């Protein structure tokens with residue numbers, strides 16, 4: 001059941017931004033998005049038309065502020081020594097007053113890796129490390145700080161290349177599993193003390209159905225595709241993600257950062273545009289969903305605009321589903 005909820009609004013009009021990661025630092029709201037641009041590249045199967053070349057930071061003094069402010073370019077493709085193209089969805093973490101921007105990009109061999117760039121302020125600019133995180137692959141990193149440990153989650157199918165890997169190894173012959181086999185999982189790794197490296201080999205995150213069985217690869221309405229986000233509500237871990245080709249945001253819950261997580265349901269029905277990618281954050285004791293759609297560009301999949309709306313839980317802690325067409 002989809003219940004309409006109040007007033008989603010666009011946060012920026014002049015440029016196209018997508019994949020918003022939201023964090024509150026020093027009482028200010030910061031948005032770390034992808035910066036969509038028009039491109040000649042036509043490659044819908046592999047996502048080559050998401051051909052982004054830089055990152056901006058946006059900010060808001062408070063959640064009531066109608067529009068976000070663009071703080072400008074904070075990292076450019078040409079300043080990342082190992083990266084060749086496609087600066088996709090980033091996230092950020094703070095440790096000891098230093099800020100770490102995690103981002104995916106294709107390396108010179110055409111493989112997605114995850115890089116880190118650092119700054120002394122949340123506004124940037126950010127300086128990229130010389131190499132990507134050793135052992136990283138695929139896309140859509142997000143970082144959870146929990147009990148003074150930092151965990152990185154990542155992964156994305158198709159254009160995000162996750163199906164090319166098994167046991168953290170690139171296998172040229174690997175494909176998406178058959179429909180009746182277990183779905184591919186998002187990955188998690190504990191980060192090192194300086195949060196620049198993996199402290200362990202990435203592990204699979206199991207997402208289970210209501211009977212405790214792993215979701216199947218053919219279950220496109222529920223299985224993980226990309227855009228993972230993790231937040232905590234009432235001491236429960238909520239793992240949310242996009243179902244990709246069925247265009248939904250859904251979630252599963254668990255008792256610890258590694259899972260397993262049990263599938264719960266839909267957060268947002270399909271938006272205008274192919275991708276949906278979000279973050280869920282508590283600001284001033286209310287919860288918000290930040291996401292994007294392609295309505296302002298007239299439905300161009302690679303030109304997306306960020307939005308925000310309030311998110312509510314019911315008495316049992318279930319997220320109330322929302323309509324992506326609002």
Ligand code: FUB
Nearest residue numbers: 034050088089227275277
């Ligand atoms: O923005 C490029 C890619 O599109 C992201 O990395 C995915 O999550 C999808 O939103």
